[in-house]
Amino acid sequence: MRKWRFLDTGPRTAADNVALDEVLLEECGRRASPNTVRFLQFDPPAVLLGFHQCAAQEVRTEHCRTKGIDINRRITGGGTIFFDRTQIGWEIICAKEFFNIGIANPEFFKKLCQPVIRALKTMGVNASFRSRNDIEVRGRKISGTGGTEDGAAFLFQGTLLVDFDVDTMMRALRIPIEKLKARELESAKERVTCLKWETGADLEQNEIKGRLREGFEKEFGVSLKTGSLTQDEQRLFLKLRRRFGERKWIDKVKMPAAEQPVISAAHRCRGGLIKTTMIVNLRFKRIQSLMITGDFFAYPQQSILDLESRFKDIPMDRVLINRELEAFFNGNGNKLPGVRSADMRHSIFKALDRLQLVHHGISLRWANHVFPVNGSFEGIARARPDHILVPYCAKANACGYRFRKRCAVCGQCSVSDVYGLAHKHRMAVVTILSFEDLMRTLERLRTKGTRAYIGCCCEAFYLKHLDDFRKAQLPGILVDINNTTCYDLGKARDAYRGVFENETDINVPLLSEVLDAM
Numbered sequence: 001m002r003k004w005r006f007l008d009t010g011p012r013t014a015a016d017n018v019a020l021d022e023v024l025l026e027e028c029g030r031r032a033s034p035n036t037v038r039f040l041q042f043d044p045p046a047v048l049l050g051f052h053q054c055a056a057q058e059v060r061t062e063h064c065r066t067k068g069i070d071i072n073r074r075i076t077g078g079g080t081i082f083f084d085r086t087q088i089g090w091e092i093i094c095a096k097e098f099f100n101i102g103i104a105n106p107e108f109f110k111k112l113c114q115p116v117i118r119a120l121k122t123m124g125v126n127a128s129f130r131s132r133n134d135i136e137v138r139g140r141k142i143s144g145t146g147g148t149e150d151g152a153a154f155l156f157q158g159t160l161l162v163d164f165d166v167d168t169m170m171r172a173l174r175i176p177i178e179k180l181k182a183r184e185l186e187s188a189k190e191r192v193t194c195l196k197w198e199t200g201a202d203l204e205q206n207e208i209k210g211r212l213r214e215g216f217e218k219e220f221g222v223s224l225k226t227g228s229l230t231q232d233e234q235r236l237f238l239k240l241r242r243r244f245g246e247r248k249w250i251d252k253v254k255m256p257a258a259e260q261p262v263i264s265a266a267h268r269c270r271g272g273l274i275k276t277t278m279i280v281n282l283r284f285k286r287i288q289s290l291m292i293t294g295d296f297f298a299y300p301q302q303s304i305l306d307l308e309s310r311f312k313d314i315p316m317d318r319v320l321i322n323r324e325l326e327a328f329f330n331g332n333g334n335k336l337p338g339v340r341s342a343d344m345r346h347s348i349f350k351a352l353d354r355l356q357l358v359h360h361g362i363s364l365r366w367a368n369h370v371f372p373v374n375g376s377f378e379g380i381a382r383a384r385p386d387h388i389l390v391p392y393c394a395k396a397n398a399c400g401y402r403f404r405k406r407c408a409v410c411g412q413c414s415v416s417d418v419y420g421l422a423h424k425h426r427m428a429v430v431t432i433l434s435f436e437d438l439m440r441t442l443e444r445l446r447t448k449g450t451r452a453y454i455g456c457c458c459e460a461f462y463l464k465h466l467d468d469f470r471k472a473q474l475p476g477i478l479v480d481i482n483n484t485t486c487y488d489l490g491k492a493r494d495a496y497r498g499v500f501e502n503e504t505d506i507n508v509p510l511l512s513e514v515l516d517a518m
Contacts, residue, residue: 004094005036006213006224011043011085014072015245018048021075021155022244023229023236024093029150032232035098037216037224039209040089046070047172050078050146054255057174064172073250074157078133078146079289079312081159082169088205090116090212091157096149109133109145112156116143119215123208125198130309139302140193161194162208174262191291191305259283261364265350268466271338272296274347275463278311280355285316290348299335306334307344321348361517366510369480371462373469375452380475381518383452387445388422388429388511389438390415390456393504394481395431405431414506418456421508425515427454435465442472450474454514456481456506479514482507 009020017040027033047059051074055061058080064071083089092112101108110129117135120127120142127143130136135143135158147156166189195203217224229237243249264277272295279288290311298304310324322345328334329341354367357377362370372380395402396413407429409419415431422429432438445453452475462469462478469476482505 001221001223003034004216004220004222004224005034005227007036007038007227007229008209009038009040011041013044013245014042014046014048014070014083016241017042017046017089018072018074019237019241019244021091021157022240023233024091025075025148025150025153025155027230027233027236028093028095028153031095031152033093033230034227035094035222036092036227037213038089038091038093039212040091041085041087042070042083042089043085044068044070045082045084045168046072047080047082049073049080049250049253051075051148052077052253053080054253054260055251057255057260060172060174067168067172069172071250072244073252074146076146076148076155076157078144080173081144082172083159084165084168086163088160088162088208088212089157090160091155092216093153093155095153097152106132109147109156112147113143113145113158115215115219116158116160116212117215118219119208119211120195122211122215123195123199123203125195130306132309132312134309136302136305137193137198139300139305140191142193142195142198160208160212161192162205163196163202164192164194166192191308255281255283260288261355261367263351263354264368265347265354266294266463266466267343267347267350268463269296269339269343269346271336271343273463273466274339274343276344276347276351278348278351280316280352282355287311287314287316287321289313292344292347296339297337299337300333303334303336316352318349318352321345357517362513366513369459369507369510370514371459371478371480373462373466373476373478374473375475377477380452380477383475385452385454385477385518386427387450387453388418388427388456389432389441389453390418390429390506391481391504392431392433393502394456394506395503397503401431403433405433407431413503414508417508418506418511421512421515425518427515439468439472442474442476446472446474452476454479454511456511458504477514479511480507481505 024033024036047064047069049055049058055071059071061071109132113129113135117127117129125137127135127137133145134141143158143160145156145158147154213224259282260279262277262279264275266273266275274294274296276290276292278290281288290308292304292308307328310328314320325341325345357367357370358364360377392402394413394415401407407415407419409416419429430441432441455476455478457478458481
C-alpha cells in the first residue's frame with residue numbers, strides 16, 4: 001500500500017495556516033515533499049477570503065476587529081469562509097500524477113470529497129457531493145471546498161462544520177442580505193448545517209479526525225503515516241509566515257463598493273412571492289452568489305439550494321441564466337407548485353435591471369430601494385409623473401395635519417422636505433391616509449388622466465401589495481422610506497386602517513435622486 005504523510009498542525013493563526021498551505025504546495029510542486037493530508041484548526045477564529053476577493057466587500061471588517069476575529073486571504077479561489085475554533089479543516093496536497101490528471105475538473109472535485117463523505121456516513125450523517133464544490137446533508141452545506149495548483153502538484157481543501165455559531169458567521173461576513181432582516185437571517189441559516197446538529201451529540205475532536213483519516217485511507221487506497229514538516233518546509237514556513245500576516249497580502253485585492261453591489265428584486269406569481277438577492281462583480285461581469293427566498297413551496301426542500309448552486313460564480317449572461325433555469329425546471333424531481341421557469345427568470349432579470357438605474361442617475365447604494373410598478377423606470381420617467389404620494393405616518397404624531405391630505409409645511413418632519421422637492425419639480429403632493437385611501441387615490445388619478453406618479457412606502461408594503469399596485473393600472477415609481485416601519489413593529493394592521501402611531505421618515509436623498517433622474 002502506498003504511503004502518504006499525515007499532518008495535524010493543530011490550532012494556529014490564520015497567517016500561519018495560509019503560510020503552511022503555500023509551503024506544502026510549493027515543496028510538493030517541486031517534488032521535495034511527499035503527498036500529504038493535513039488537518040488544521042484556527043485560533044483565534046478567522047474569516048478567510050478567497051484569493052481573488054476584496055476584504056472590504058466580503059467582510060464586516062470593523063465587527064471582526066472588535067470581536068477579535070482574524071481576517072486573511074487563502075491561496076485558493078472561491079468564496080469567503082468563517083472558521084471558529086470548533087471547525088476542522090482538511091487538505092490534500094498531492095502530485096497530479098497520483099490521480100493521473102492534468103487539469104482539475106468538477107468530477108475530480110467530487111472524487112476528492114469522497115473521503116469526507118465516507119467519514120460522515122460512518123458518523124451517521126448521510127452526506128453527498130453537490131456540484132460544483134460543496135458537501136451537503138439534505139441540501140445544507142456541511143463542508144465547502146476549493147483548490148489551486150503549482151506545477152506538478154495541487155492543493156485541495158475543505159472545512160468541516162462541527163459545532164457552528166451561525167449568527168457570528170453572518171455578522172462577520174457580508175452575506176447577500178443587505179439589512180440582515182430576521183426572516184432572511186433564518187433563511188440563510190437553513191443553508192448550512194454541522195455535525196452537532198445532525199448527530200445531536202458532542203463528538204470528540206479526536207474521534208472526528210480518526211474517522212476522517214480512515215476515510216482518506218480507504219478512498220485513496222493509501223496508508224497515512226503521522227509525520228512532521230521537513231527541515232526545508234520549516235525554513236520556508238518561518239520565512240513566509242510574516243508575509244502572510246501583512247496588510248499587503250490581506251488587502252491584495254481592492255475593489256470599490258460600486259463594483260461589487262448586492263442587488264435584489266421580487267416577483268409575485270401564482271405560487272407565491274419570489275425574492276432573489278445576489279452579489280455581482282461588475283468588474284468581471286459575474287454573479288458571485290444568489291439567494292432565493294419567498295413564501296412559495298419547493299419539493300424536495302433542498303431543490304432551491306440546488307438551484308442557487310447553479311448560479312455560484314457564473315457570467316452575468318442572460319442566455320446562460322435562462323439555460324440554467326430551463327435545465328433546473330426540466331430536471332427530474334424538482335417541483336415548485338405555481339412557479340414556472342419564467343417566474344424565476346423574471347425575478348432574476350428584474351434584479352439585474354437594477355444595475356441599469358445607474359445610467360439614469362440613481363446611485364447603486366439606492367438601487368435596491370426603487371420599485372417601478374406597471375412599467376420600467378425609463379418608461380415611467382418619460383411619462384413625467386406629476387404627483388408624489390406620501391404616507392400619513394411620515395408626519396409628526398402631534399401634527400394637526402397628520403390625518404389630512406394636505407400639509408402646513410412647517411419644517412417639523414420629512415414631509416415638509418418632500419413639498420420642497422415637489423415645488424422644484426412642479427408636482428403635487430398627496431397624503432395617503434389608509435390602504436383604501438391609496439386605492440381610491442390611484443383610481444382618481446388614473447381617471448383624471450395622470451400618466452404616472454411617485455410613491456413613498458416601505459419595501460414590505462410594496463411586496464405585500466404588488467398585485468394591488470398592478471390592478472391599479474397606473475405606472476409609478478415607489479421609493480423606500482427610512483426608519484422602523486409598521487411591518488418591522490408588527491403593526492401592519494394599524495397602518496392598513498390608518499391608525500399607526502409611530503412616525504416614519506421619507507428617504508429624502510433617495511427621492512431627490514429619483515426626481516433629478518427624471
